[in-house]
Amino acid sequence: MGKKNWVIPYIRQYRRFFFLSIFLGLLTILVGGALMFTSGYLISRSAARPESILMVYVPIVGVRAFGIGRAVFSYVDRLAGHSLVLKILSEMRVKLYKAIEPQAFFLQSRFRTGDILGVLANDIEHLQNFYLKTFFPACISLFLYAIIIGCVGLFSVGFAIVFAILIGFLLFICPIISLLYTKAKNKLLKQARNQLYYQFTDAIFGIRDWIFSGHSPKFIDEVQKQERQLLQIETKKQIFDNGRDVINQLVLGLVVVSAVYWANTLSVSEIISPPFIAAFGLGALALMESFLPLASVVSDVTIYEDSLQRLEMIETDQSAAESSEEESKVFPSSPANLIRMNDVAFGYSSENLILDKISLSIAQGEKIALLGRSGTGKSTLVHLLQGSLSPISGTVSINGQNVAHLQPAITSHVGVLNQKAYLFNTTVMNNIRLGNPNASDDAVIQAAKMVQLDEMISELPQGYETMMEETGQRFSGGERQRIALARILLQDVPIVILDEPTVGLDPVTEKQLLATIFATLRDKTIIWVTHHLVGVEQIDRLLFLDNGKIVMEGSHEELLKQEERYRYLYSLDRPNLVGR
Numbered sequence: 001m002g003k004k005n006w007v008i009p010y011i012r013q014y015r016r017f018f019f020l021s022i023f024l025g026l027l028t029i030l031v032g033g034a035l036m037f038t039s040g041y042l043i044s045r046s047a048a049r050p051e052s053i054l055m056v057y058v059p060i061v062g063v064r065a066f067g068i069g070r071a072v073f074s075y076v077d078r079l080a081g082h083s084l085v086l087k088i089l090s091e092m093r094v095k096l097y098k099a100i101e102p103q104a105f106f107l108q109s110r111f112r113t114g115d116i117l118g119v120l121a122n123d124i125e126h127l128q129n130f131y132l133k134t135f136f137p138a139c140i141s142l143f144l145y146a147i148i149i150g151c152v153g154l155f156s157v158g159f160a161i162v163f164a165i166l167i168g169f170l171l172f173i174c175p176i177i178s179l180l181y182t183k184a185k186n187k188l189l190k191q192a193r194n195q196l197y198y199q200f201t202d203a204i205f206g207i208r209d210w211i212f213s214g215h216s217p218k219f220i221d222e223v224q225k226q227e228r229q230l231l232q233i234e235t236k237k238q239i240f241d242n243g244r245d246v247i248n249q250l251v252l253g254l255v256v257v258s259a260v261y262w263a264n265t266l267s268v269s270e271i272i273s274p275p276f277i278a279a280f281g282l283g284a285l286a287l288m289e290s291f292l293p294l295a296s297v298v299s300d301v302t303i304y305e306d307s308l309q310r311l312e313m314i315e316t317d318q319s320a321a322e323s324s325e326e327e328s329k330v331f332p333s334s335p336a337n338l339i340r341m342n343d344v345a346f347g348y349s350s351e352n353l354i355l356d357k358i359s360l361s362i363a364q365g366e367k368i369a370l371l372g373r374s375g376t377g378k379s380t381l382v383h384l385l386q387g388s389l390s391p392i393s394g395t396v397s398i399n400g401q402n403v404a405h406l407q408p409a410i411t412s413h414v415g416v417l418n419q420k421a422y423l424f425n426t427t428v429m430n431n432i433r434l435g436n437p438n439a440s441d442d443a444v445i446q447a448a449k450m451v452q453l454d455e456m457i458s459e460l461p462q463g464y465e466t467m468m469e470e471t472g473q474r475f476s477g478g479e480r481q482r483i484a485l486a487r488i489l490l491q492d493v494p495i496v497i498l499d500e501p502t503v504g505l506d507p508v509t510e511k512q513l514l515a516t517i518f519a520t521l522r523d524k525t526i527i528w529v530t531h532h533l534v535g536v537e538q539i540d541r542l543l544f545l546d547n548g549k550i551v552m553e554g555s556h557e558e559l560l561k562q563e564e565r566y567r568y569l570y571s572l573d574r575p576n577l578v579g580r
Helices: 002-006 008-013 015-047 054-110 113-155 157-205 207-213 216-268 275-288 294-299 301-322 324-330 378-386 428-433 441-450 454-458 477-491 507-520 556-562 564-573
Strands: 339-347 353-362 367-371 393-398 414-417 495-499 525-529 541-546 549-554
Touching (some): 002 008, 002 301, 008 054, 015 054, 015 275, 113 157, 113 216, 157 216, 157 294, 157 301, 216 275, 353 378, 378 525, 414 477, 428 441, 549 556
Parallel strands (some): 367 525
Antiparallel strands (some): 339 393, 541 549
8 A cells, every 4th residue: 555655656657757767777787788798808809919909999999988888877877866766755755744744743642753753754765765776776677687688589599598597586586585584584573673672661661660679680681582582583684695695696607607608609600709708708797796786675675665554654644634523523432431451462473462361441430550560561551542552462442442443533532641741842821732722721721720730830920921941841840740731631531541640759749749630630531550559549440460461450448458469569669558
């Protein structure tokens, strides 16, 4: 699908320029081959002590002409090819901007900033390489292959078949094998890197737990083990590439030897003179070198496929964003807003699951806490609920509808309070209004009052029109989180995800912020991701994740009575309350 939208239309639109670039590239290679052919003849003829200088004068002029011609055609070929590709890239960037701009807020809720920047920069650059390093060389090689086989066939059908087989190996067999092998290895590398990145990032946020629990050596061992596995895969890829290049060089040698042998038979048959033997050998060598890079550049197709899939996903989201108003109307909203996960499994490979057969139901207004050490899948479970990740098995639904099919309307029903709210260098009023760009000033002020910020904001030099400094440096961590909470209130969504909003706050501020959160969101469904147990008394149900499974479930009081492990963890987190 991505090729239909991001490759084929441009090839059709600029087909004349594509043919021109291919023709110039082919001409460059043929002139280079002619240069080597003439040079070989000149060397052989000169070694035979010609009777007159006139016998080598024409080859000398030919060498000079072809030498200059190769440089000229190479420059014109690069100029035409790069001019065409840059023109296509400019249109692609405009197309991509038009796809992203209408859904900027939607993308922010589904993708990390790095993903969007990757689409803007790397993916477009990859398509530039596709045209310059893969498409043009592949097309030129196909035309060159036809010309060589056709010319050899005029003299000998048997040798034409031999050349067709040998060059066909360089042009078809080796690139296909290389593509299949590289694609499989790149898939393994991608899965392993994603898993390593996810585990490492999650562990960084929970590094305090790793240190206090004494399990940091275990984490380091696991990371080193995964890095060794990555190195093994990359080493195998490098060995394959080296072996492939050696085989290609051997085949090239066979082609040159065959060309020399064929020229010798023609010389014996007095069809050509002996000086042409070296000319055919050097000419074949120059032409065959254009086939060698094909296997390597074709292997990059897997990179282009990933880029095309991401670009296609962005364009698909544009269509979804354009019809978001209709989708909001059909969103399965009801007073119940039942969230359900049925046998959900997720992982970057089937062997290493982050979540393993998770099933749970969350009713409207219920307050759930997700607990567990770093790497147990808390954040993954939240991403699945948001629809930003898709499970490898099982379903995640709201009121019977798969959340993956509810984009982007789901963003108007699910809000997220992250660990660190980003504040922009604009007014306090505008920062709060980000939750609902259409909210009135009175609504913004009411939201600020609900999160207990109105009095503090009113004391600022310009009140609500006071400028936030970059990243909100004017405010403390707790105040920044309250502004983010005010955004959620303006957004007025029935489901709120709290992704460790109190990380980095002192105990007093943490307690005050949690009290404000639960008071202002008392009618909302709350899914709270946390590492420790401060404030869990206000939660309806606690879910403990370990090794991708729910190992403990129940209210605070139930778990205190029934689970020795929970009592121990609670005593570590709240020692002053134990025994009361």
